[in-house]
Amino acid sequence: MKTALLLALLLLPILLIAVDYQVGDHELLLMPTAYVMPKGDAYFTDYELFLLNYVYSVGYNTHLAAFTMFPATKGFLETTSLGIKHNYFQNEYLASSLHTSYTPRAQLFLIGNVVSIGKSISNSGHVSLMWATNGEESANDVVILTGYRYDVTQNVSLMIEYANAVTASDYSFDGLLTLGLRVRSGQMAWEIGGFRPLENTGDLLILPLLKATYYFKK
Numbered sequence: 269m270k271t272a273l274l275l276a277l278l279l280l281p282i283l284l285i286a287v288d289y290q291v292g293d294h295e296l297l298l299m300p301t302a303y304v305m306p307k308g309d310a311y312f313t314d315y316e317l318f319l320l321n322y323v324y325s326v327g328y329n330t331h332l333a334a335f336t337m338f339p340a341t342k343g344f345l346e347t348t349s350l351g352i353k354h355n356y357f358q359n360e361y362l363a364s365s366l367h368t369s370y371t372p373r374a375q376l377f378l379i380g381n382v383v384s385i386g387k388s389i390s391n392s393g394h395v396s397l398m399w400a401t402n403g404e405e406s407a408n409d410v411v412i413l414t415g416y417r418y419d420v421t422q423n424v425s426l427m428i429e430y431a432n433a434v435t436a437s438d439y440s441f442d443g444l445l446t447l448g449l450r451v452r453s454g455q456m457a458w459e460i461g462g463f464r465p466l467e468n469t470g471d472l473l474i475l476p477l478l479k480a481t482y483y484f485k486k
Contacts, residue, residue: 291483292457293389294323294331294353296427297446298477299413301394302363302384304331304355308486315479329355335369346373361387367396375402380411390419400433410434425450427461442466448477455483 291311293303305311307328313321318340323333333351337344351369358364368379378400386392396413415429427450432443448461459481462474 290389291452291455292425292450292459292481296394296415296417296429297448297450297459297461297479298463299394299396299415299429299431300353300365300367300382301389301392302355302358302365302382303389304329304353304365305483306486310484311481312484313479313481316477329358333369348372349376361385367398377401377403378411382413390417390425392417423452425452427459446477455485457481457483 289303289305289309293301294305294311295301305323305325307325310322310324313323315321318338319335320338321333321335323331325331331351331353333353334348335351336348349369349371351367353365353367355363355365363384365382366379367382368377370377378398380396380398382394382396384392384394394413394415394417396411398411398413400409400411411431411433413429413431415427417425417427419425427446427448429446430443431446433441435441443466444463445466446461446463448459450457450459457480459477459479461477463477464472464474
């Protein structure tokens with residue numbers, strides 16, 4: 269039995285069906301998708317000119333990531349998070365990946381799974397369930413992320429996301445809605461959109477979201 273299980277784990281990467289990757293396919297506006305870059309490729313993303321993310325594909329189904337704030341202060345490294353995404357299943361219509369991150373300073377650990385559904389990446393739905401904790405029982409959260417992408421042209425994508433958390437405390441939250449578009453040009457992807465809590469925010473309608481990604485193709 270153990271031999272059969274080991275053999276299945278070794279053969280699993282061979283059973284994955286490769287898909288044509290375009291810059292930005294690894295995520296929507298904020299949430300991850302189950303898709304990954306080819307081995308040896310990388311990308312760099314700047315959110316709002318303030319948050320930075322670098323990801324390298326160590327295998328054709330595994331990403332390693334480093335996320336931090338822009339070095340505006342001496343303590344910027346305290347915000348650094350390290351992450352892994354591993355695509356363990358993919359066929360013509362479905363992909364599934366484990367993803368995790370750890371922030372040493374805050375001792376924050378997140379682990380989850382994301383499923384992407386669609387005959388093509390250009391018209392696909394995505395669902396992720398995550399568990400977040402800092403080691404204290406009162407700070408354990410289950411986070412639900414859902415999203416959809418539709419390409420109106422070969423280089424323009426419309427995206428919408430919804431996020432909510434089931435917290436260990438009594439605080440209730442109606443969720444966060446994000447929507448926007450992505451424009452691809454060569455190895456660059458530009459995204460503009462906005463997000464807002466789904467609750468009474470007074471005069472606030474929507475907060476802006478600006479994001480740029482450069483794809484390093486081997």
